[in-house]
Amino acid sequence: MMRKFVCGICGFVYDESLGYPEGGIAPGLKWEDLPEDWICPLCGATKVEFKEQETVIPEEKKQSSLDEEHQEKIRELSFKELSALCSNLSKGCEKQYRNEEADLFRQLAEYYDSKSSAAFEAQISDLAALIEADLSSGYENANRRAAAVSDRGALRALTWGEKVTRILSSLLSRYEKQGETLLANTNVYVCEICGFVYIGDEAPEICPVCKVPNLKIAQIQRG
Amino acid sequence: MHAVRNIRLCTKDCLCLYVCPTGATDTETGQIDASKCLSGCRACVDACPSHAISLIPAEFPPQQEKTVSVKNALLTLAASKMDQEEIASKLAETTGNPVLRQLAEALGKSNRLMAEDMLRESGYMLPQSRTVGELLESLLSEKQPADFPEAAVKRLLELVNGNTMQEGKASAFEKIDY
Known part of the structure; x- marks a missing residue:
């Protein structure tokens, strides 16, 4: 029986009966016979991000530990978080054509950026560890809490963020395996709305995560 | 509520100039003159074939409560x-x-x-949100380093604070005159 596999990042469907002739994959090719380094033609996700369509298990509803959560205090914002909060408010002002306010929030964001820079040695492995922590517990925890109170805005942001984080995880593991050849003779793009990172010759028509048209997808230059 | 023009969408059809009763759309800046724009008029919004003009409310709905x-x-x-x-x-x-x-x-x-x-999404959706005003005020009430941009924060409080509708008005959206 022919099966279908769905990309967990962008929703692209690999149908075994159709193959992917545009990418040189003949109709009828079994999922397990697709090369291990095959990537989603739409968003560049690796094979591990795909799930078989029939076997999608509905998410189990977990009892939230409300008692514990009720006793929480609101977390204090760090300088780095204040910076991101202000840079986002600056964008919000731009959308309302409030240029003076946008400049002031940008000034505050830069101030908090300058306060948070500490001296340390950066490692790719530190990045990978944080990404794995977000994927193994951060999103699950936040999704459970947001679903418990039907917070649609939070659920929307978490859906985009989790997809983008999976892409970053898959990019880091590809970089680890392939090194610089990953980016040889091709381009790097970032969606300025959701943060989706795309490696390819041309930016996709619309962002596969948030569906914004590619006028909002920026190229990251080298050098 | 006043009209604004998205320059990226504007195809210079100039129908907004034709329909505007006050000449607010007739500027050399590319933008609409808010001081001449009649609140809620929307003649230019409806006339624009490129959907480049929209209305910005003077007051925004309150920030949704976040747990x-x-x-x-x-x-x-x-x-x-x-x-x-x-x-x-x-x-x-x-x-x-x-x-x-x-x-x-x-x-x-x-x-x-x-x-x-x-x-x-954690409660700071709009610059006008009460939560943003409270945050800015708390920054002013705390002791800050000498290089803290206090003037910028004070100016922001003048400009954006208190522009949302009263909390508790559940029908805030209905009050916007679309």
Whole structure:
């Protein structure tokens, strides 16, 4: 029986009966016979991000530990978080054509950026560890809490963020395996709305995560 | 409520000039003169064939309440994303390898955007939100370093604070005159 596999990042469907002739994959090719380094033609996700369509298990509803959560205090914002909060408010002002306010929030964001820079040695492995922590517990925890109170805005942001984080995880593991050849003779793009990172010759028509048209997808230059 | 023009969409059909009763759309700045624009008139909005003109409300709906539980979970993720931004920026700054620098720049930008989105949804959706006003006020009430941009914060409080509708008006959206 022919099966279908769905990309967990962008929703692209690999149908075994159709193959992917545009990418040189003949109709009828079994999922397990697709090369291990095959990537989603739409968003560049690796094979591990795909799930078989029939076997999608509905998410189990977990009892939230409300008692514990009720006793929480609101977390204090760090300088780095204040910076991101202000840079986002600056964008919000731009959308309302409030240029003076946008400049002031940008000034505050830069101030908090300058306060948070500490001296340390950066490692790719530190990045990978944080990404794995977000994927193994951060999103699950936040999704459970947001679903418990039907917070649609939070659920929307978490859906985009989790997809983008999976892409970053898959990019880091590809970089680890392939090194610089990953980016040889091709381009790097970032969606300025959701943060989706795309490696390819041309930016996709619309962002596969948030569906914004590619006028909002920026190229990251080298050098 | 006044009209604004999205310059990226405007195809210079100039029907807004034709229909505007006050000449508010007739400027050399590309933007509509808010002081001449009649609140809620929307003649230009309806006339524009490119959908380049929209109305900006004078008052915004209040910020939706966020539970402490959701807020903290979002802030935890935002903190992780900003740590990742910091590592990525440091990598981009210090590496001699242009390919790694390009990748690190993309990762840094991506993480900042995700952090911004988490923070926006943790109760700071609009610059006019009460939560933003309270945050700015709390910054002024705390002792700050000498280089803290106090004047900027004070000016922001003058400009954006208190522009949302009263809390408790559940039908806030109905009050907007579409």
